[in-house]
Amino acid sequence: MSISKEVVEKHGLTQIEFQKICELLKRAPNLLELGVFSAMWNEHCSYKSSKIHLKNLPTKGKVVVQGPGENAGVIDVGDNQAIVFKVESHNHPSFIEPYQGAATGVGGIMRDVFTMGARPIANLNSIHFGSPDHSKTKNLLNGVVQGIGGYGNCVGIPTVGGETHFDESYNGNILVNAMTVGLANKDKIFYSKASGIGKSVIYVGSKTGRDGIHGASMASAKFDNKAEEKKPTVQVGDPFTEKLLLEACLELMQDDSIISIQDMGAAGLTSSSVEMAAKGKLGIELNLEKVPCRELNMTPYEMMLSESQERMLIILNSGKESKAKKLFEKWNLDFAIIGKTTNTKNLTLKFNNKKVGEIPIDLLSNKAPLYNRKWSKTKLPKKNSKSKNLNKIKILDSLKRIISHPNICSKEWVWKQYDHTVMGDTIQKPGSDSGVVRIHKTNKGIASTIDTSADYCSAHPLTGGKQVVCESWRNLISVGAKPLAITNCLNFGNPEKQKNMGEFVECVNGIAEASKYLDYPVVSGNVSFYNETNEKSIKPTPAIGGVGLIKNIDKMITMNFKKKNSDIYVIGRTNGHLDQSIFAREILGEKKGPPPEINLFNEKNNGTTLLELIDKNLILSAHDISSGGLLIAIAEMCIKGKIGALIKKPKTLINPIEYFFSEDQSRYIVEINNDNVENITNILNKNSVFFEKIGNTQENNLFIQDELDLSIDEIEKLNNSWFRKYIN
Amino acid sequence: MKISIVVTLKKEVLDPQGKVIQQTLQNMGEKAVFNVRQGKYFELDLNENNYEKAKIMAEEICKKLLANLVIEDYKIMDNS
Amino acid sequence: MKISIVVTLKKEVLDPQGKVIQQTLQNMGEKAVFNVRQGKYFELDLNENNYEKAKIMAEEICKKLLANLVIEDYKIMDNS
Amino acid sequence: MLSSVIVFPGSNCDRDMAVALEKFGFKNSMVWHNDTELPKTDLIVLPGGFSYGDYLRCGCIGSKSKIIEKVIEFANKGGLVLGICNGFQILVEAGLLPGTLLRNKYLRFICKDVYLKIKNNSNTFYSKFKKDIIKLHIAHNEGNYFVKNDELKKLQDKNQIAFEYCDINGEVSESSNPNGSINNIAGVFNDNQNVLGMMPHPERMIDKYLSGNDGSLFFNNIKHKLSI
Ligand SMILES: Nc1ncnc2c1ncn2[C@@H]1O[C@H](COP(=O)(O)OP(=O)(O)O)[C@@H](O)[C@H]1O
C-alpha cells in the first residue's frame, strides 16, 4: 500500500518530514512504520520545537543524581535516600473528558516515578480553567477535580498541594498538570537504558486495547470545534490496576531481575521500546502476536500505537523470567515475553513470525527533526502612570473583593476531595505554602509546591519565567525547607507562531536564569504546545514544581499565626508595584503594564536569611507574599491561625493602597516573639536584608486605623465561600 | 411517562469494573460468564405522554448530560 | 448469549445522584423532567444459549454479587 | 499481643495500620486476602483503601475473598475484628455488621478532620476514653451509613452505636454530619460488640506531627482492654 498525502497529514507529519523519512529509510515506509515515525517524530516525543531552547536550562548541581532525559528527575536527600519527581500535562484529554483525562494524567505521572524504583509519597496538581462564567467551566472543574481525586485516592498517594486558577484564556483549552514525588534508595534507581543482547523484553500490566490510538499526536494538535467528535482518543483509567502494578514493580525491584524498565506512556509500546533501545544503543525485536490484547484481531499498527494505560515494558536479566511471571500473576497482572534485545540497532517488528516493519532506531530518535523556529521578543511594557486616583479606593472594599476572588480564595473545596493524609506522613496539608510529607520513619520532611504566574508571563515572558521559579523557591522557604531542585511543565500555544514561540523561548530563558542563580536546577520536565482553540492561544503558562528538604521536622514552619501579641515583620522591600497585580486587574480594571521586577540577589539573600532565622528557631510563622500582596498574606495568616492582627499604615510616602496591594517580589511576612527582636534584627542587618515591623498579632480582628476592622470569622467566610456558591 | 436509558462505555474503551466483576465471578465458580460490561441506567420521569416525543427529549438529555460521546454510547429503552 | 441486568436502588433509599441530575437538568432548562433515578446496568456474556437457563444463572449472580439486596433491586431484561 | 492486618488487592492503609499497631505494642502480621489460614492473633484489622478499586460496590468484592470465611469464624467465636473505612465496608458486605455504606450525600470524596462523640463505653474494644469527644480523620467517598428504621432501633437498644459525628462541643447535628449518615453514625458494633466498623482513621492521628493525636487514645484503649 502506498502512502497518500492525506495519510501523511493524518499522522501529523508534514510532507517535508515525510520526504525526510523516505530519504533516511532509502525507501517509503509502510503504514505501520509510518505510524511509528509519526509517534516518535511528534512534538510530544521528539521535542522538535523546544529542544534547542531547553538546552539553556541548568540541570546540574550538587544534589542532582539524574537530570532530564529519564522518566523523572532524581535528587539526593542524604542517608542514601533519593527523591524522584516530575510533572506532566494532560490538557487536551481533560478538555474532552475531564474525569478520565485528569485521572489518566495522574496515573501517567505516577508510573513515570515508580518506574524508577521510587514509591510515590506525594501528588500535586496545577489546574487552570476558563472564566467561571464560561458555560463549560463548572463541568470541567467538577470533572477534573473528581478525576484527580478518583485516581490518586484509590492508589493511596496523598495529594498535598497544587493550585487552581481561572482565566478566560483557558476557555477553550484547560490545563491539567499533575506532579508526583517519590522516594527511592539512592543506590537502587532504575533507568530505561537497555543493555545486553538477547535479553527478554517483557510486557506487564493491563491488556492493550484500541483506545488512545494517536493520543500523542492529539496532544500536539490544536483544537477546532470538531475536536470533540474525534474517535475515542481518551482512555479510561484503572487506578486499581495501577496500584497492583506499583506494588508488583516495587516487589520485583527488590532483587536484580531488572536491567531496565520504562512505562508505556504517550505513544505506548513504540516510544517505550524505541527509547530503551536508543539509550542502550541496541536493537530490539518485538513479536507482536505475543502482546496481551483486550480485543480480537488487533493489528500490529494498533498495538504499536495504542495508549492503553497501566502498562510497563521491562528488560530482564537472563533466567529471571519465570520468577517475574509468578510475581505478576500473584498480582493478577498480565505478563508476556514479547521480544528480545538485539545487536542490529533496528526496531524489528514481527507478527506471527513475519517481519512487518523494520526501522533503524537511530532514525526514530537522534535523526528526528529539530526546528529552530522563528520567534519574536516581547518588549517590556511601559508602566501605567499613577494618575489613577487611588485615594478614592477603600482598603476595606478592596480586601473584601480580593480575598474572595476565585483565584485568591481558599481552595479547600478542591483539596478536601483529595485524600491528603493517606500514608500517615502528611505533616503539612494543602492550603499551606508547600505540602510537606515526612520521610517514613525518619525525622526528615520533603516539601513540595507547584506554581504558575500566567499573567506575569503573558505581560513579559522573561520576567514571568524568572518569577515562577522564585515563587516556588519562596513557597519552600516559607515552610522552612531548603529548596533543592525543580521540574517544569511548559504549557504554551502554537510554536509555529512567532509570538507563541517567543513566549516559550523567553520564559525558558527566564526560568534558566533564575534557577541557575538560585542553584535550583531543573531535573525533569515536559512541554505542552498547541494549547489553542480556533487560533486563540492560552496565556504562556510554565508550571514549576519545586522540591525542598527539611532536615529536622521539628523546625518546620507553618503560616498560621501562633499567638497574640507577637510582632509581625515584613522581610523584603515594598515598592508599590501595582501593574499586573490582582488589584490592578480586579479593582482598577487595568490589564496593561509590566509585571513586578525580579531582583535575583534580593531573592536569594532574603530567602537564605529567612532560612537561617528558621534554623535558629527564631520564627513562629512565615508566609510568602504572592498574588494579592501584603494585606492578603496577613489576612491568610490570620484565617489559618484564627488570630487577628493590628496593622500600621506605612510611615513612608508610599500610598497605602500601593503598600498593601502591590505585588513586589521577594517578600515574606513573619511572626516573631518580641523577645527575639534584637537577635533577629541583628541577623537581618548583618545580611543587609530590608525589613520592617508592620504590626502585632491580637485577638479576633484584623485592624488598620481608620481603614478596617474585620473579624477573622468574617474574613474567613469571604475567603472560603466562593467555590461552594459557584458549584451549587 | 417514564423513560429508561442505558449508557455504556464504547466497545473499544476499557471497562475496569466489568473486568474485575468477571474475574470475581470466575473465582466464585461462575465459569460460564466470560465477559462482563458495566454501564449506567437512568429512569427519567417526564411530563410528556407521547413516547416518540419523550424519546426525542431523552436523546437530547443524553447528548447534553448523561453520556460523554467521546467514550460512551447511550440507548433509549423501548416503552414497556 | 448476552444477558442484560439492571440494578436499581429500592424506592425507600435516597438516590442523591439521581437528584443532582434532575436538578442539573432543571438548571439546563429541561423543565419537563421531574424525577430521575440512577442505577447500574450489566451485560453478561454467558456460555449458555437457552434464555431460561441463562436467566436463572443471572438471577443467582445478582443475588450473590451484583445487587446488595438490603438497598437494591435487580431486574433481568428480556431477551431481545 | 498479636494483631493481623488483612491485605486486599487495593488496600492502601494496610501499612499505616501496621505502623500504628506496632507503635502501640502489637506484634503484627500481614495476611494476604487469598490465604486460607489466619495466624494466631488477638485482633484482626481490615484496613482502609480501595479493595478491588471499590468497583461494583465498595467492599463488596473484598468480602468474597477466601480469608473472609476465616474472619467470620474468628468473629463468631468472639474474636476482636476491627474494620476501618474500606474495612468497615467489607465487614458490612460480609454480613458481620448491619446496614450499608452509601455514597456521601454530596457525592464527593471527603478528606478532613472530624469530631466524634463516643457513644459506648463498655465494649470489648475500649473501656474508658479520657475524653468523650475525640478528633479523628475521615477520607472516603462512601461513608453514608444507612439502616432501615427497625434495625436502627435495634442498634440503639443494644448499644451498638460506637461513634457519632459531632462538632467540637459534642453537638450532634445535621451540620456536623459530613456524609449524610443516618443519625450521624460513624461506627457500629455487632450484637456481641466484638466486631467494630468505623469510617474514621485512628491510624492517621498517632503522633504530634500529624493533625492530631487522638488515634493514640484509641489504640491505647484497645491495648488496655486486651491486656485485662
Ligand atoms: N488543585 C489543588 N490541589 C491541591 N491543593 C491545592 C489546589 N489548589 C490550591 N491548593 C492549595 O491551596 C494553597 C494556596 O494556593 P495558592 O494561592 O496558589 O498558593 P501560593 O500563592 O502559596 O502558591 C496551595 O498551596 C495548595 O496547598
Ligand SMILES: [Mg+2]
Ligand atoms: Mg505561598
